[in-house]
Structure formats: structure tokens, C-alpha cells
Amino acid sequence: MSEPSKPQGRKFQLPEHLKEYKGIWVIVEQERGSVHSVSWELVGEARKLADKLGVEVGAVVLGAESPELNAICGDAFTYGADVVYKVTDPVLADYRTDPYTRVMTDVVNTYKPEIVLLGATTLGRDLAGAIATTLATGLTADCTELDIYMDNRSLAATRPTFGGTLLCTIQTLAYRPQMATVRPRVMSMPDRDDSRSGRVVEVFPNLRETDVITKVLSFIADREQNEAQLAFADIIVAAGKGLGKPENLKLVFDLAKVLGGEVGVTRPLVQAGWTGFDRQVGQTGKTVRPKLYIAAGISGAIQHRVGMEKSDLILAINTDPNAPIFDFAHLGLVGDALTILPALTDAFGKRLSVNRLAG
Amino acid sequence: MHIVVCIKQVPDSAQIRIHPVTNTIMRQGVPAIINPFDLFSLEEALRIKDKVGARVTVLTMGPPMAETSLRKALSLGADDAVLLTDRKFAGSDTLATSYALTSAIKKLSEEETVDLVFCGKQTVDGDTAQVGPGIATRLGFQQLTYITKIESIDQGAKEIVVHRRSEGGVQVLKTALPCMITMLEGTNTIRFGKMDDMFRAARYGLKTWNKDTTGAEETKVGLKGSPTVVSKVFVPKPRAQKATMVEAESPTAEAQAAAAVDAILGAQPKLADELLARAAAGL
Ligand SMILES: Cc1cc2nc3c(=O)[nH]c(=O)nc-3n(C[C@H](O)[C@H](O)[C@H](O)COP(=O)(O)OP(=O)(O)OC[C@H]3O[C@@H](n4cnc5c(N)ncnc54)[C@H](O)[C@@H]3O)c2cc1C
Ligand SMILES: Cc1cc2nc3c(=O)[nH]c(=O)nc-3n(C[C@H](O)[C@H](O)[C@H](O)COP(=O)(O)OP(=O)(O)OC[C@H]3O[C@@H](n4cnc5c(N)ncnc54)[C@H](O)[C@@H]3O)c2cc1C
Known part of the structure; x- marks a missing residue:
């Protein structure tokens, strides 16, 4: 695969009110206490992009309060995050589109990241599409390469199309955040650095189970x-x-x-x-x-x-x-x-x- | 019950060719088909119709020639078809596409309330899997993606129980209508059309709507309404190096295998250590 040879970003001015969007976020995918490895691959990738831009890496961890969830927050730092947004509520124990979308759009609107990344998994694709539509912003799917066009500080997200016969590089210009899902196992797993730590921002969304229409009756594990x-x-x-x-x-x-x-x-x-x-x-x-x-x-x-x-x-x-x-x-x-x-x-x-x- | 199935007409991707000199997609002569993933959703909608009775409307946004796919869906048993076509829609990304399709579904709902929208899991050309979630969000419908099975559907109570594929397992979900469902591939097999449906499909006066029919706002469709911009399209660079051929001392399978094992363990000393450690541990 080739790197975009030189910055080819379009010339444009980011509207003033969008300039306050700063930092690169990864939505950490955890279910029943275990993290999908693509999340850490993305934290590693976000680290590289954030260093180019000179901004922070934020990891968003959603779920019900538990010792496992706290351990995951710690892991996010060791893989490269500067800030962990720890969003806890009993309603978030199992993944459901609706409450996760509501909470994520609120958190994005409050803390205003410029880039939001998710794994292109069944959970990530389900959630990303709903969030991007609610926020009315651009979402690039199933990326295999990410880069920053430094001339306009925008995300250059490259993805295969037509089954991989072609690649295309997509940008989201005058909208924030810029969103992308990334295929698992395309970015390499970052090395752990256990000496790293950072800030935890706790968010309590105060959800009510009675407001959620979809119920999880059971889970049949592949094992x-x-x-x-x-x-x-x-x-x-x-x-x-x-x-x-x-x-x-x-x-x-x-x-x-x-x-x-x-x-x-x-x-x-x-x-x-x-x-x-x-x-x-x-x-x-x-x-x-x-x-x-x-x-x-x-x-x-x-x-x-x-x-x-x-x-x-x-x-x-x-x-x-x-x-x-x-x-x-x-x-x-x-x-x-x-x-x-x-x-x-x-x-x-x-x-x-x-x-x-x-x- | 009123079910809308969104189908997209796509080039048969197995036959996509790239122009060797200009690196552009050569669409001429490439047959158009209904996006294969949409057929699993269409079949599921038709099964609901068979089981509990429903009116199935197929909807596509695309150029006038996308009518072919709608007629195909009618021949399989759909009741009604809408072609949403307008030059102003050209260049829509998924945000704009889901907006345009939603405007048509809302109009259909004025005729008869829509209880279920089916989309494909993804297309084989744009391949984003984003339009379904976009439609569900805009309509405020419950969103059920990667469904492997519709276990039950209760029209009176407006309840539905489904199996949803997730990482590492299957979620069994119960929710209320209306919802948007995308079916996982391989969950059913599309039926053959009946003779009278085929005759009906050929003559059927399908609906052709444009931006003004559905009241879609001009600033929210087409290139203007699309936050994403394709800034370049290119052919993947072939890897600089071809495979190193394993050379064996003799052409026997044994000699070749031995040479391959040497090459693998030589190229990946760490892997060799791990394999040996595992073997030593008796695993
Ligand atoms: C939309 C779409 C999606 C697709 N998705 C996928 C996908 O996810 N995964 C996928 O795999 N394919 C996918 N395909 C299919 C893909 O295009 C190929 O058809 C497929 O990968 C070919 O499989 P194959 O290599 O097993 O068979 P073939 O292409 O037939 O290759 C068989 C090979 O075996 C060699 N051979 C024969 N005899 C021997 C022998 N005795 N010893 C050693 N070698 C021998 C032959 O030389 C030949 O190279 C998709 C196609 C489409 C259109
Ligand atoms: C090379 C290339 C890359 C692209 N990358 C992106 C990207 O990363 N992000 C982005 O926002 N847009 C992207 N687009 C634009 C996108 O392909 C179009 O918006 C397209 O109209 C819908 O997206 P899709 O094909 O990915 O559909 P998907 O979201 O994969 O489709 C899911 C389902 O939605 C329904 N559906 C989709 N389109 C229609 C339709 N026209 N009519 C009826 N039902 C439909 C079908 O049921 C389909 O199975 C890209 C386009 C190209 C050419």
C-alpha cells in the first residue's frame, strides 16, 4: 500500500466555531469485561496522529462500573492515551445502539474532539453510523490507512473499495468531528508502556432502563x-x-x-x-x-x-x-x-x- | 404491516475492471445487479409477508436504469416499488443518501405507516454499511444490524425478537416496532419468482419520485449535503518484493517440506522459539 505521496488536502477554511474541536479519540470496544484488540491498535495509531498534530489522545470507555472496567481504563494509558473518558451507567452494561449513541453524542458535544475512531467491527460499524448521523458529520468506513494532511490539519482516511481493487482517500472538510472506522488487525498492536498514566474524566450519564426500548434477553457465546x-x-x-x-x-x-x-x-x-x-x-x-x-x-x-x-x-x-x-x-x-x-x-x-x- | 426494503443497484463486482492506463473504473459493459447483500433482507421481508401478511415496498435511489432492479424485486414478490431519482442526488455520501432515502420512507409512511425497514448489511461497491444505521437514526427506529434470525414477530403487541451477531457471540434481542433491520449474509436463500409475479413485474407502473416529490432539502443532498469528500482514488501498489522461492535439495515432497520449515523458522526466529516452547510444554 502506498502512503499519500504528498499532502493533497483541499484548500479550505475551517469555520471558526469548529476550531475548538481538539484531540483524537478512540471509542474503546469492551463487552463483558474484555476489550477488542482493535481498540488498542487504534490507540496506538491515534498516538502517532496526535503527535503530528500536537494534541491529546482520548480513550472513551463505556460500560457498567466494575473492577474490569477500571483495569481497562488503566490499559488505555499504557497503550498511549493521555485522557480516559470513563462513562459508567448500569444501562451501558450490554451494548445497545440507542443508549450508546445518546451518551456518545453528548460526550462528543461536550468535549469536542476533532477526530473519533472506532474499530470496523459489528459493534463499531453499528455505533459509528448512528453517531455520525446524529452529529451530522462525515464517516469514512473500514479504513486501512490513516494520515494527517498537515496543510489543513485534516484526517486523510484511506479505504479499499470495489473489493480492494481500488483505494481511495477520503476527507471530511468543514464538519467536526472527523470520524472513521478502521479494520481490525490492519494497524499494528502498540507496545505496552506500564510507566504511562494520565487523567481520568468521569462521566455519569444518568440513564434510565425504562427509556431503552431494546432489551437483551440472552447472549450465546461462540465458545x-x-x-x-x-x-x-x-x-x-x-x-x-x-x-x-x-x-x-x-x-x-x-x-x-x-x-x-x-x-x-x-x-x-x-x-x-x-x-x-x-x-x-x-x-x-x-x-x-x-x-x-x-x-x-x-x-x-x-x-x-x-x-x-x-x-x-x-x-x-x-x-x-x-x-x-x-x-x-x-x-x-x-x-x-x-x-x-x-x-x-x-x-x-x-x-x-x-x-x-x-x- | 408495511415493510420497506431498500435495495441498491450495483455493478457485478466480480467483473470490475480497472483501465490499465488511466486507472479508472471501466463500467461500460459491466452488468448491474441488485446488491447481493440486499437479497437476504428482501427474502426475509417476503417471508414475513408469507407468514403474517404484509405489504412489501422496495425502494432504490439511483439513476433511471435502476428501475431494472426494482422490477426484479417485484418479480420475486414485492408489492410496490419506488425509484428515487434526481440529478441533485448525484455524489451523495452516506449521510446524504440516508437523508434522501428517509425522505422517501416518510412519504411512503403517509400512505401506510411503515413498521419495518430492511437494508442490506452493506453494498459491494461503496461497502460502508452506514446507510442502514443512518436511516434508523433519522427515523428514530430501533436499529438491528447483523441479524442472523428473526425468531418471532408479534403484530398485535408490536414486538420482535431477533438474534444479532456480535463479536464473540450472538445477542438475543427483544424490541418494539418500528425497527430497521439488516440481515447477515447466508441466513436464507432468495426464492425463485412465481410466473404471475414476473408478468406483473414487467408491466407494473412503479413510482418515480424526485427531490421535490419527497420534499428533500437541496442543501442536504448530493455533493452539497455530503461531509465526506473523495480526495483521491488509486490502485494499490504491488508489493515491491515477490515471494522468495524455497529451494530444496531434491524435488521430493519431503525435501521441499524440510526446506520450507527451515525457511519459516529462519525468517521468524521468534515464532520458532514460541513453537518450540509450546511443543516442549507438551501442548
Ligand atoms: C464480492 C466478492 C467477495 C468475495 N469475497 C471473498 C472472500 O472474502 N474470501 C475469498 O477467499 N474469496 C472471496 N471472493 C472470491 C475470490 O474472488 C476468488 O474467487 C477466490 O478467493 C478464489 O479461491 P481459491 O484461491 O481457493 O480458488 P482458485 O482461484 O480457483 O485457485 C486455486 C489455486 O490452486 C492452485 N492449485 C490447483 N491444484 C493444486 C495443487 N494440487 N496444489 C497446490 N495448488 C494447486 C491453482 O494453481 C490455483 O492457483 C469474493 C468474490 C467476490 C466477487
Ligand atoms: C470509492 C468510494 C468510497 C466511498 N466511501 C465513503 C465513505 O467512506 N463514507 C461515506 O459516507 N460515503 C462513502 N462513499 C459514498 C457512498 O458509497 C454512497 O453514499 C452510497 O450511495 C451509499 O453507500 P454504500 O454503497 O456504502 O451503502 P451501504 O451503507 O454499504 O449500504 C447498506 C444498505 O443501505 C441500502 N442502500 C444503500 N444505498 C442505497 C440506495 N442508493 N438506494 C437504496 N438503498 C440503498 C441498501 O439496503 C444497502 O445494502 C464512497 C463512494 C465511493 C465511490
Whole structure:
């Protein structure tokens, strides 16, 4: 991906009343006490942008008061925030669009940040669209790069369109705040700095449950449903149509098992019913960023690529030396996945068990 | 019950081509289709119609040729169709698009109160997933995105129970009508149209509305009404480096695998340590 080569911001004057909007905010996505890692990736990214602008990074943490919530506020500082807006109310215990939108628009109108960032998750996209509409401001979706055009101090948000065949850079000119959602695992995870701390601004919105129309009856966790947890896997072995038939998926499961990883697939395999949608990687599936991605029998179509190209190390196995996947994989092996996969399983198995004996 | 389904006509994205010299999108000859994500919502609306009885109106904002998609939706079983078309709408971002569509839904509601609005999860061209939430917010409807299942709908009590996909699980939500729903893909399969619906669709006199019909304010639509500005469009730069090919001592799978393992562990010493530590711990 390319950096915007030079500042190309449009010439315009920010209306006087919008100049008081200062600082970059990240809305921290927490549900049932755990934070979605995209929030910390965004705090790290906000830190870089804020340093360019010479402003503060604010992290907004919403929920019901709890020890977990306080720990999350502390974490926000260690990842780079200067201020934490801690918004607590029992009504905010579970995510619902309506109360979250009401509270967030109030907090934005009170403290006036110039940029507000959220993860492009189911929660982030649901909430961002509602907030931006209420505030009547611009929202750029699903970004993969953020930068500041210094000539007009505006956010340059770059996002893929048409399934990644094109990128476009979008600005929100005479409106504040400038809002964007960012794909998980595109920005890198910042290092923790436990010596950092900052200000906590407490907000008590005083909501009433009787004012909220939507009720959460229950929550069915994926853990109880055996869903694959691809987004957080360190190692993914992925299969494409090159594997030929569904029985051969066993070869990637075997290798994944030896490596302690997960199995991913391309869309045609899901469409043909080889496995569930929870394993699809790509534009209409999951975005992943493992330490190792082994792609077996995958051509490397753009819609697959956008979901996995940020992996630390990609090994591609393909019979066709001209397969597009070799244009962006780090390591390539021209050969038959059906024989190489079992050989890899053996080789890794041996290598790792030798060490176990030695260790 | 009156249900409005918002559908967008999009280029069949599998066939999008970029002009090699000018880097622009070549739309000529690219077939237009109903946004695939909208079909899951249309089907769900038609199922509600089958089950509890409802009038289903499809609505699209777009150029006159978007009429094709409306007729397609009618042939699948929709009752009425509105084409919202006006040059003044050109260049609308999602804030302006949701404003224009909302103005049409309000007008439809004057004829018969709208209880449910369905949108697609997202489109395959603009791909923002923002228009649905925009419409819900403007109408003051409850917002139900990424719905995997409509468990029950009680017309008398105006209550609905749905399953909503969220990170790490499914929320079971109960709420009151009116609401705006976006269905998750793969939750149903669009039906085939019936013969008489197809004949009806071909002749149906659909409504064609413009900015003035719905009373949309000129400053809130089109480029003027859009806070976001596309400042540049470009083709992703191919990565400078191609893959390093793993060289094995012999062409056997074993030799290739061994060489690949060496290459992986060599390139990622940290990963090697982690794997070895995990193996040593007997995991
Ligand atoms: C709107 C839209 C959204 C999409 N979203 C996604 C998405 O989210 N994820 C996704 O993956 N795709 C998506 N696609 C589909 C995408 O365009 C490609 O069609 C798909 O990724 C190709 O899958 P594949 O690589 O498995 O199959 P193919 O492209 O058919 O590639 C198979 C590869 O296997 C190689 N091969 C054959 N035999 C062997 C062998 N024995 N050993 C090793 N290699 C072998 C072949 O050389 C070939 O390169 C989307 C498409 C559209 C239009
Ligand atoms: C390259 C590019 C990038 C863009 N990026 C942004 C951006 O980041 N932010 C932004 O605000 N705008 C953006 N836009 C503008 C945006 O695409 C348009 O506003 C578009 O009209 C609606 O957005 P969408 O296609 O993303 O729809 P989505 O929000 O993804 O659509 C969700 C659902 O809303 C309904 N819907 C959407 N459009 C219509 C319609 N015309 N008629 C009927 N129903 C409809 C459908 O049910 C659809 O499934 C971009 C446009 C381009 C060309």
C-alpha cells in the first residue's frame, strides 16, 4: 500500500466555531469485561496522529462500573492515551445502539474532539453510523490507512473499495468531528508502556432502563458453539480450491494441529459447503493477521488477499509458478499441496518433538 | 404491516475492471445487479409477508436504469416499488443518501405507516454499511444490524425478537416496532419468482419520485449535503518484493517440506522459539 505521496488536502477554511474541536479519540470496544484488540491498535495509531498534530489522545470507555472496567481504563494509558473518558451507567452494561449513541453524542458535544475512531467491527460499524448521523458529520468506513494532511490539519482516511481493487482517500472538510472506522488487525498492536498514566474524566450519564426500548434477553457465546476463532489465531493454515475435494481438508487440519493453529479457507470452499462461513478469510469473511499464514492451493485473488496480506509471514504452496499469490507471499513453494502438506506436518512434527526430547 | 426494503443497484463486482492506463473504473459493459447483500433482507421481508401478511415496498435511489432492479424485486414478490431519482442526488455520501432515502420512507409512511425497514448489511461497491444505521437514526427506529434470525414477530403487541451477531457471540434481542433491520449474509436463500409475479413485474407502473416529490432539502443532498469528500482514488501498489522461492535439495515432497520449515523458522526466529516452547510444554 502506498502512503499519500504528498499532502493533497483541499484548500479550505475551517469555520471558526469548529476550531475548538481538539484531540483524537478512540471509542474503546469492551463487552463483558474484555476489550477488542482493535481498540488498542487504534490507540496506538491515534498516538502517532496526535503527535503530528500536537494534541491529546482520548480513550472513551463505556460500560457498567466494575473492577474490569477500571483495569481497562488503566490499559488505555499504557497503550498511549493521555485522557480516559470513563462513562459508567448500569444501562451501558450490554451494548445497545440507542443508549450508546445518546451518551456518545453528548460526550462528543461536550468535549469536542476533532477526530473519533472506532474499530470496523459489528459493534463499531453499528455505533459509528448512528453517531455520525446524529452529529451530522462525515464517516469514512473500514479504513486501512490513516494520515494527517498537515496543510489543513485534516484526517486523510484511506479505504479499499470495489473489493480492494481500488483505494481511495477520503476527507471530511468543514464538519467536526472527523470520524472513521478502521479494520481490525490492519494497524499494528502498540507496545505496552506500564510507566504511562494520565487523567481520568468521569462521566455519569444518568440513564434510565425504562427509556431503552431494546432489551437483551440472552447472549450465546461462540465458545459454546464451536465457532472457529480465526481473527485471533497466531498461526493459520488455509486451503483453497487447489485442494480438489472436501476430504483433503484433513491435510490442513492435520498441519494446523501440529502447529497449534486454526484452519482458514477461501470463499469458494464455503460456497461449496466444505466448511462453515466462520473459517472464510477475505473481503466478505475475516481479516486476519497471524504470525504465520500457510496458503495451500490458493490463487491469491484480491478479495482473499485483503483479508490476510498483513500476516507477518506468508508461505504459499501452489502448482502454478505464475499464481498471483506469489506476488505478495513472503515464501513460495511450487508444488502439489496434496503431497507437501503431509510432508510439512511430518517435518514440523519431527522438528518440534526432537526439541521436546532434548528439552 | 408495511415493510420497506431498500435495495441498491450495483455493478457485478466480480467483473470490475480497472483501465490499465488511466486507472479508472471501466463500467461500460459491466452488468448491474441488485446488491447481493440486499437479497437476504428482501427474502426475509417476503417471508414475513408469507407468514403474517404484509405489504412489501422496495425502494432504490439511483439513476433511471435502476428501475431494472426494482422490477426484479417485484418479480420475486414485492408489492410496490419506488425509484428515487434526481440529478441533485448525484455524489451523495452516506449521510446524504440516508437523508434522501428517509425522505422517501416518510412519504411512503403517509400512505401506510411503515413498521419495518430492511437494508442490506452493506453494498459491494461503496461497502460502508452506514446507510442502514443512518436511516434508523433519522427515523428514530430501533436499529438491528447483523441479524442472523428473526425468531418471532408479534403484530398485535408490536414486538420482535431477533438474534444479532456480535463479536464473540450472538445477542438475543427483544424490541418494539418500528425497527430497521439488516440481515447477515447466508441466513436464507432468495426464492425463485412465481410466473404471475414476473408478468406483473414487467408491466407494473412503479413510482418515480424526485427531490421535490419527497420534499428533500437541496442543501442536504448530493455533493452539497455530503461531509465526506473523495480526495483521491488509486490502485494499490504491488508489493515491491515477490515471494522468495524455497529451494530444496531434491524435488521430493519431503525435501521441499524440510526446506520450507527451515525457511519459516529462519525468517521468524521468534515464532520458532514460541513453537518450540509450546511443543516442549507438551501442548
Ligand atoms: C464480492 C466478492 C467477495 C468475495 N469475497 C471473498 C472472500 O472474502 N474470501 C475469498 O477467499 N474469496 C472471496 N471472493 C472470491 C475470490 O474472488 C476468488 O474467487 C477466490 O478467493 C478464489 O479461491 P481459491 O484461491 O481457493 O480458488 P482458485 O482461484 O480457483 O485457485 C486455486 C489455486 O490452486 C492452485 N492449485 C490447483 N491444484 C493444486 C495443487 N494440487 N496444489 C497446490 N495448488 C494447486 C491453482 O494453481 C490455483 O492457483 C469474493 C468474490 C467476490 C466477487
Ligand atoms: C470509492 C468510494 C468510497 C466511498 N466511501 C465513503 C465513505 O467512506 N463514507 C461515506 O459516507 N460515503 C462513502 N462513499 C459514498 C457512498 O458509497 C454512497 O453514499 C452510497 O450511495 C451509499 O453507500 P454504500 O454503497 O456504502 O451503502 P451501504 O451503507 O454499504 O449500504 C447498506 C444498505 O443501505 C441500502 N442502500 C444503500 N444505498 C442505497 C440506495 N442508493 N438506494 C437504496 N438503498 C440503498 C441498501 O439496503 C444497502 O445494502 C464512497 C463512494 C465511493 C465511490
